[in-house]
Amino acid sequence: MAEFGFNEHHQNEVINYMRFARSKMVLRLKTVDSCFEELKDSRLVEETFTVDEVKEMLDGLQMVVRGEVEMELINTAHTNVLLLRQLFSQAEKFYLRLQSDISELENRELLEQVAEFEKTDFKSGDKMYQETNKPKLAPLNESGVSELLNKEITRLQEENDKLKARMRTLESQAMSALDERTKADRALKDLQKVQGDQQEISGLEDTVASLRDDYERSLSANSASQKGLQENLISAKHELLRVQEQLSLAEKELDKKFQQTAAYRNMKEILTKKNEQIKDIRKRLQRYEPNE
Numbered sequence: 001m002a003e004f005g006f007n008e009h010h011q012n013e014v015i016n017y018m019r020f021a022r023s024k025m026v027l028r029l030k031t032v033d034s035c036f037e038e039l040k041d042s043r044l045v046e047e048t049f050t051v052d053e054v055k056e057m058l059d060g061l062q063m064v065v066r067g068e069v070e071m072e073l074i075n076t077a078h079t080n081v082l083l084l085r086q087l088f089s090q091a092e093k094f095y096l097r098l099q100s101d102i103s104e105l106e107n108r109e110l111l112e113q114v115a116e117f118e119k120t121d122f123k124s125g126d127k128m129y130q131e132t133n134k135p136k137l138a139p140l141n142e143s144g145v146s147e148l149l150n151k152e153i154t155r156l157q158e159e160n161d162k163l164k165a166r167m168r169t170l171e172s173q174a175m176s177a178l179d180e181r182t183k184a185d186r187a188l189k190d191l192q193k194v195q196g197d198q199q200e201i202s203g204l205e206d207t208v209a210s211l212r213d214d215y216e217r218s219l220s221a222n223s224a225s226q227k228g229l230q231e232n233l234i235s236a237k238h239e240l241l242r243v244q245e246q247l248s249l250a251e252k253e254l255d256k257k258f259q260q261t262a263a264y265r266n267m268k269e270i271l272t273k274k275n276e277q278i279k280d281i282r283k284r285l286q287r288y289e290p291n292e
Contacts, residue, residue, distance in 0.1 A: 017119060018081065021076070035064045094149050143287040229288045236281045243274050 006014065043057050091098050104110065250267050 022077075022118075024072070024076070024079075028068060031068050032065055035061060035068065233285065233288065236285065240278065240281060243278065247271065247274060 039061050040056060049057075088098060250271060
């Protein structure tokens with residue numbers, strides 16, 4: 001059965017089934033032979049028969065043989081269904097879905113291979129199938145499909161482990177990327193804060209520059225004002241000298257014209273005014289130059 005691609009276990013199962021089918025066939029053939037023997041023993045007792053009698057005997061034999069053959073074919077079909085039931089039940093335990101190609105059942109080449117195998121395996125009649133020695137259908141959890149399922153389960157487990165390792169790697173990469181994103185966001189916030197501080201510093205620098213300009217302008221204005229005050233002070237000093245000189249002249253004039261009362265009064269008034277001007281000038285000097 002190497003041509004069919006069976007392993008040793010399945011080949012033995014096929015042999016057992018063929019022995020079972022062969023035993024059933026031998027029994028049914030014996031039944032058919034007994035039908036003919038019974039006809040011979042019961043009916044063929046006379047030397048001559050009429051046509052109607054022969055026809056009647058053949059019709060009766062036909063009905064008996066037909067019934068035996070029909071019963072055998074039906075029993076064979078039902079037996080095959082029970083065999084398929086066992087196979088399908090075992091397959092369904094492992095969640096398998098078996099398929100069959102009915103057209104292959106009439107493949108002449110395969111049928112000839114089966115016939116050739118039957119000839120080589122059943123050379124003598126002593127290889128009849130014995131029901132008591134018939135082994136039970138072996139479960140598939142020890143070989144065959146079970147082995148394939150175990151391999152597939154192992155492969156799937158290995159692939160699952162690889163996927164889990166890949167998932168852990170991706171999770172680690174994702175966490176690293178998330179950490180990098182967090183660091184980048186933090187760095188961006190720090191940079192924005194630094195930029196804000198720089199803008200604030202720039203604004204403060206502009207304010208300081210504006211204050212410096214105002215201060216310089218104020219210094220310039222104060223310098224100009226101080227220069228004007230100094231000039232006014234010099235003018236006042238000159239005016240003071242001039243007035244003092246006038247006073248000196250007036251005193252001398254008063255000495256000369258002491259006897260002139262009207263002139264004295266006028267001079268007195270002038271002197272009083274000049275004194276007031278001097279007081280006023282001194283007050284102004286004290287306001288601008290308190291240390292003088």
